[in-house]
Amino acid sequence: MTQNASFALSRMLQTHPQISKSPFDLDALTECIDACFECAQICTSCADACLGETEHAGHLMHCIRLNSDCADICTTTGRVLVRQTQPEMAVIRAQLQACLAACKACGDECQGHAEKMDMKHCAICAESCRRCEQACQKMLDGLST
Amino acid sequence: MTQNASFALSRMLQTHPQISKSPFDLDALTECIDACFECAQICTSCADACLGETEHAGHLMHCIRLNSDCADICTTTGRVLVRQTQPEMAVIRAQLQACLAACKACGDECQGHAEKMDMKHCAICAESCRRCEQACQKMLDGLST
Amino acid sequence: MTQNASFALSRMLQTHPQISKSPFDLDALTECIDACFECAQICTSCADACLGETEHAGHLMHCIRLNSDCADICTTTGRVLVRQTQPEMAVIRAQLQACLAACKACGDECQGHAEKMDMKHCAICAESCRRCEQACQKMLDGLST
Amino acid sequence: MTQNASFALSRMLQTHPQISKSPFDLDALTECIDACFECAQICTSCADACLGETEHAGHLMHCIRLNSDCADICTTTGRVLVRQTQPEMAVIRAQLQACLAACKACGDECQGHAEKMDMKHCAICAESCRRCEQACQKMLDGLST
Numbered sequence: 001m002t003q004n005a006s007f008a009l010s011r012m013l014q015t016h017p018q019i020s021k022s023p024f025d026l027d028a029l030t031e032c033i034d035a036c037f038e039c040a041q042i043c044t045s046c047a048d049a050c051l052g053e054t055e056h057a058g059h060l061m062h063c064i065r066l067n068s069d070c071a072d073i074c075t076t077t078g079r080v081l082v083r084q085t086q087p088e089m090a091v092i093r094a095q096l097q098a099c100l101a102a103c104k105a106c107g108d109e110c111q112g113h114a115e116k117m118d119m120k121h122c123a124i125c126a127e128s129c130r131r132c133e134q135a136c137q138k139m140l141d142g143l144s145t
Numbered sequence: 146m147t148q149n150a151s152f153a154l155s156r157m158l159q160t161h162p163q164i165s166k167s168p169f170d171l172d173a174l175t176e177c178i179d180a181c182f183e184c185a186q187i188c189t190s191c192a193d194a195c196l197g198e199t200e201h202a203g204h205l206m207h208c209i210r211l212n213s214d215c216a217d218i219c220t221t222t223g224r225v226l227v228r229q230t231q232p233e234m235a236v237i238r239a240q241l242q243a244c245l246a247a248c249k250a251c252g253d254e255c256q257g258h259a260e261k262m263d264m265k266h267c268a269i270c271a272e273s274c275r276r277c278e279q280a281c282q283k284m285l286d287g288l289s290t
Numbered sequence: 291m292t293q294n295a296s297f298a299l300s301r302m303l304q305t306h307p308q309i310s311k312s313p314f315d316l317d318a319l320t321e322c323i324d325a326c327f328e329c330a331q332i333c334t335s336c337a338d339a340c341l342g343e344t345e346h347a348g349h350l351m352h353c354i355r356l357n358s359d360c361a362d363i364c365t366t367t368g369r370v371l372v373r374q375t376q377p378e379m380a381v382i383r384a385q386l387q388a389c390l391a392a393c394k395a396c397g398d399e400c401q402g403h404a405e406k407m408d409m410k411h412c413a414i415c416a417e418s419c420r421r422c423e424q425a426c427q428k429m430l431d432g433l434s435t
Numbered sequence: 436m437t438q439n440a441s442f443a444l445s446r447m448l449q450t451h452p453q454i455s456k457s458p459f460d461l462d463a464l465t466e467c468i469d470a471c472f473e474c475a476q477i478c479t480s481c482a483d484a485c486l487g488e489t490e491h492a493g494h495l496m497h498c499i500r501l502n503s504d505c506a507d508i509c510t511t512t513g514r515v516l517v518r519q520t521q522p523e524m525a526v527i528r529a530q531l532q533a534c535l536a537a538c539k540a541c542g543d544e545c546q547g548h549a550e551k552m553d554m555k556h557c558a559i560c561a562e563s564c565r566r567c568e569q570a571c572q573k574m575l576d577g578l579s580t
Contacts, residue, residue, distance in 0.1 A: 015555040018487040052453040052520035076221040085487035086207045094246040098239040120450040160410040163342040197308040197375035230342035265305040352521045366511040384536040388529035
């Protein structure tokens with residue numbers, strides 16, 4: 001693959017007509033948006049991979065549910081953060097907190113299945129959830145100072 | 146129209162195999178899911194209607210932005226609430242709070258345009274936002290008691 | 291419930307500044323948008339209800355998959371149709387065809403489970419899929435004449 | 436950034452329990468999913484950047500509309516393609532065709548604004564649309580042979 005989502009996103013934000021008014025650190029913002037879209041993608045995949053674990057699908061019910069919620073919440077959080085025209089901080093802060101909660105719950109569940117059941121897709125998904133959780137936390141830390 | 150989204154949803158939730166374990170009041174839940182999907186639909190329409198107000202689109206920039214965020218956040222909140230298999234309360238609570246914030250911000254903005262610029266689509270959108278804001282508040286009140 | 295998604299949507303489309311240029315019959319458009327949002331909601335619920343059928347979840351794997359695709363496709367089709375500012379017919383036609391295919395596949399699968407396994411949520415979901423399939427077909431018929 | 440969406444996605448698909456039954460070439464599939472998620476991200480950003488072009492927003496109305504449709508359609512197409520458990524070819528084919536149409540329309544419009552109005556975000560967006568259009572075409576070519 002010759003192109004890279006992060007690189008296109010980075011150029012996109014740099015050429016945005018309102019970016020000079022952004023209340024966010026541009027590197028932290030780019031990382032957080034990228035982490036949200038990756039986590040949405042990987043959680044959608046993990047929900048489907050767990051469903052495809054025919055012998056274990058019953059044990060993975062809670063994982064599928066958390067993956068589905070996390071995929072939806074990360075998609076929406078990524079879209080809200082991408083928008084840099086006249087941001088509304090109360091909405092952004094609350095959505096970041098929801099994303100943090102979803103990534104923490106899903107990351108914990110997936111890490112458990114990775115360790116106890118050697119589910120490799122859950123191990124990869126736990127990494128994406130942790131990355132997104134940390135990126136959301138960093139954004140929230142930046143807003144409160 | 147002979148069918149009704151709320152009626153289909155209501156029957157759907159009543160036949161859900163895990164509904165007896167739901168931590169939610171079924172009427173409040175049905176109303177909140179329905180309000181989220183309606184608000185997502187109406188906010189998507191209001192963003193587009195504001196964009197189509199060729200002479201006023203410049204003044205409606207903040208409205209379009211808030212409508213877009215609110216549409217995405219309501220869609221995700223509705224999907225998270227629809228899921229009744231093994232719900233994760235920390236995630237649901239945080240997403241309800243994000244939805245409340247989005248509906249409040251968008252409802253305030255739309256109400257202002259309805260009153261000052263006589264924007265009829267903004268008046269209808271403000272109603273949907275208020276309905277969803279109240280339904281989310283009622284759900285949150287039910288969780289904390 | 292005192293409000294109704296279809297009623298709010300109907301008023302919204304009537305007050306849209308570009309609606310007089312719409313290439314669509316307004317009643318067929320309103321019905322199709324409403325059917326898309328309902329089907330998205332009901333398919334999200336059916337995927338979750340099937341997941342919650344602990345003893346039968348293995349047999350419902352294909353149903354969960356089709357429900358998930360149909361929910362996503364109906365959400366997007368509904369959002370595309372809601373937008374009435376400068377519509378692009380090639381995109382709208384192709385997305386309506388994708389929605390038709392998704393509703394047909396999911397409706398067939400759900401109807402089978404309703405008949406053979408007496409799954410009540412699948413029976414309700416099959417109805418929503420049929421309603422949306424017919425509404426998409428009617429829109430496509432209207433475009434080609 | 437140390438992680439990469441494509442790399443996580445690639446590992447995810449390789450560890451999927453049903454991947455050996457996939458009717459798709461794994462490299463073409465990974466590229467197409469990645470292109471869909473990137474295009475969804477970049478089109479959401481371009482719609483917002485166009486909205487923020489305060490002096491030109493009127494001329495960019497059609498672009499904002501096409502960007503919004505393309506973002507929604509690419510998000511859904513990416514999610515449908517990510518799912519590898521019991522895929523339904525008629526649905527996947529129709530959704531790929533809708534994505535191709537959306538990326539073509541949006542890429543053409545953005546390229547025009549990049550060339551005539553020197554809109555740099557539209558130039559970047561046109562690239563993402565072309566990449567996704569080509570990836571969808573390659574997938575469709577692979578299905579018909």
